Amino acid sequence: MWTRYSDVDGALAWMDEVRRRMDRVFEGMDGDGQEPQEWPRITLRDVGNAFIVRAMVPGLSEKDVKVMLNQDVLTLSGERKAEVPPGYSVHRHERASQRFSRSFALPAKVDPEAVTATVINGVLDVTLQKARESQPRQINVRAAEA
Amino acid sequence: MTTTNSPSTRNPAEDSAERIQQRQTLTPAVDVFENAEELLILADFPAVKQEGVDIRFEKNTLNLRGTAQTVHPRTGAEVTFDWVRSFAIPGGVNAEKITAELKHGVLRVTLPKHDSVRPRQITVRAG
Numbered sequence: 001m002w003t004r005y006s007d008v009d010g011a012l013a014w015m016d017e018v019r020r021r022m023d024r025v026f027e028g029m030d031g032d033g034q035e036p037q038e039w040p041r042i043t044l045r046d047v048g049n050a051f052i053v054r055a056m057v058p059g060l061s062e063k064d065v066k067v068m069l070n071q072d073v074l075t076l077s078g079e080r081k082a083e084v085p086p087g088y089s090v091h092r093h094e095r096a097s098q099r100f101s102r103s104f105a106l107p108a109k110v111d112p113e114a115v116t117a118t119v120i121n122g123v124l125d126v127t128l129q130k131a132r133e134s135q136p137r138q139i140n141v142r143a144a145e146a
Numbered sequence: 147m148t149t150t151n152s153p154s155t156r157n158p159a160e161d162s163a164e165r166i167q168q169r170q171t172l173t174p175a176v177d178v179f180e181n182a183e184e185l186l187i188l189a190d191f192p193a194v195k196q197e198g199v200d201i202r203f204e205k206n207t208l209n210l211r212g213t214a215q216t217v218h219p220r221t222g223a224e225v226t227f228d229w230v231r232s233f234a235i236p237g238g239v240n241a242e243k244i245t246a247e248l249k250h251g252v253l254r255v256t257l258p259k260h261d262s263v264r265p266r267q268i269t270v271r272a273g
Contacts, residue, residue, distance in 0.1 A: 043216075043217075043219040044219060045217065045219045045222070047222070054216070054217075054219075056192040056193065056251075057192065057251070058190035058191065058192040058250065058251035058252050059190070059250055059251065059252045060250060060251075061250050082177065082188075084177075084179060085179060085186070087181050088179035088180060088181045088186060089179065089180050089181065090177075090178075090179060091178035091179065091180060092176055092177060092178040093177050094175040094176055094177065095175045095176065095177045095188060095190055095252075096175075119250075121192065121193055121194060121195060121248075121250070121251045122190070122191070122192035122193065122250050122251015122252065123192050123193045123216075123251065
């Protein structure tokens with residue numbers, strides 16, 4: 001099956017956007033942390049047969065995160081409460097309460113039955129298996145008969 | 147390090163050269179709270195495993211370090227980085243009793259105060 005060119009263009013534009021975001025995330029790693037940053041930090045990766053979306057969500061567990069897939073749009077949302085414990089005075093309070101919702105258009109069809117999400121050590125990983133027709137395929141090149 | 151080459155004429159192989167500097171450090175967001183009994187420090191340490199936490203208290207300075215791994219989204223290479231933060235701790239903290247706990251990517255360090263600096267309730271007896 002041939003992919004329409006508009007699809008290819010769309011995918012490339014998306015990859016560009018992803019790359020820009022990743023660059024920003026990794027620039028952020030160089031920073032002193034003082035500039036306001038998007039929360040949570042999110043990276044997207046294409047590993048061939050799947051996409052992996054990773055979000056740094058310190059303080060959140062599985063039940064605080066919602067992952068929704070609607071056609072090819074992935075939405076991550078959740079809330080972190082970071083309140084001052086009762087009876088304590090505050091010297092610094094940088095860990096703000098956060099409510100977030102972020103959506104991504106995936107560049108290829110994914111199998112909605114094969115999406116897994118885990119939260120381990122404050123890191124959310126969503127793995128989306130690509131649909132069969134979007135999986136990369138190796139095409140054997142046969143030598144032409146002389 | 148400077149180079150006289152303009153970016154356009156730079157050898158692409160240079161981009162894969164190893165970095166000499168140490169791995170990246172990041173500054174985690176923290177909360178510092180205090181009550182009569184203790185100082186309480188919370189630090190965002192996502193991606194850090196328990197064995198990656200290194201807490202030191204010396205010369206009244208508390209050093210927090212969390213070593214974490216993630217994957218570079220573009221190259222797919224494993225990236226190691228450190229969350230690092232230090233605090234000058236006022237006197238009166240009982241260093242022997244500092245405890246720490248890591249849960250859901252948040253480090254929680256409790257620094258109890260010495261009994262001598264804790265406020266005490268003095269009961270007034272009827273004369």
